[in-house]
Amino acid sequence: MNIKNVTVAGSGVLGSQIAFQTAFFGFNVSVYDINDEVLEKAKERFKALKPRYQQDLGATQEEVEAAYNRLTLFSDLRQAVKDADLVIEAVPEVINIKNEFYENLSAVAPKKTIFASNSSTMIPSQLAHVTDRPEKYLHLHFANEIWHRNTAEIMKHEGTNEEVFNDVVEFSKAIGMVALPMHKEQHGYILNSLLVPYIQAAENLVVNGIADHETVDKTWMIATGAPIGPFAFLDVIGINTPYNLALAKAQEGDVNAEKVAEFLKKEFIDKGRLGIQNGKGFYDYPNPKFLEKDFLK
Ligand code: NAD
Secondary structure, X not given: OXXXXXXXXXXXXXXXXXXXXXXXXXXXXXXEOOOHHHHHHHHHHHHHHHHHHHHHHOOOHHHHHHHXXXXXXXXXXXXXXXXXXXXXXXXXXXXXXXXXXXXXXXXXXXXXXXXXXXOOOOOHHHHHHHOOOHHHEEXXXXXXXXXXXXXXXXXXXXXXXXXXXXXXXXXXXXXXXXXXXXXXXXXXXXXXXXXXXXXXXXXXXXXXXXXXXXXXXXXXXXXXXXXXXXXXXXXXXXXXXXXXXXXXXXXXXXXXXXXXXXHHHHHHHOOOOOEHHHOEOOOEOOOOHHHOHHHHO
């Protein structure tokens, strides 16, 4: 693998996690964001990650301090990517921002640098042509809470060089990920290609009055042996994300999605039931009904 120097662009929710994870596994990481004020916030994000690595992974104080010390912050893109073998981009999921970022990056990055986007909803061929090196462009998609939800979906487009693809697969393993290579483009990668239709099917059963959410979850849990059903999982995701998805589909004229959006807003968002994050959603936490002994009877 030829990747030693890594730059993460965008130090928000995911960028900060990707940078810290990479540093935790021994890489020196340059972090780029638009100005010093945002970079100050990034420092706070990194500090907040330290106890999570200690709690969730059993990392020592020395290990998390060492990771923190391997991070160098830049608001100058040219400086940030000066030696980069790989730039992982985690800037906002807005096409114009991504386009402008890749134009700027292409102008200052060394020829050797591989560009990998963490975009959740775009596919590589949407952005590859904006760069000056489509053969060195691909997607490397992480999940929120990267240190224990350690999937790395790696997706190439038709023009991605095979060696580049393999290098990024190896790199993802070197930072503690389970590498999930994807040989063709697919919106939603693997996980959301499965998850989105699954959640939508469950929502449709409920909003169309076919069964209530507990019955749906029960069916799934008993029949598949899964520890939770789709509505318990919606509580994990948080109600806002499925609501925004339903709203977007409703605006495209999808009638079921309109019912789902209305239902989630009226019954959950307006009542402050946003999921596990605030202790209530489809279920009440910390002791949700689906964990009770009799739930599956
Ligand atoms: P975020 O809004 O938390 O962070 C974005 C960061 O990018 C901010 O720090 C912002 O200052 C910075 N930024 C804005 N313009 C920039 C520019 N031109 N150059 C460099 N940095 C710039 O967003 P996020 O949730 O971390 O999402 C970032 C990317 O990661 C998106 O593509 C998103 O789809 C993807 N992603 C997010 C999640 C998630 O759960 N949040 C999960 C997987 C993938």
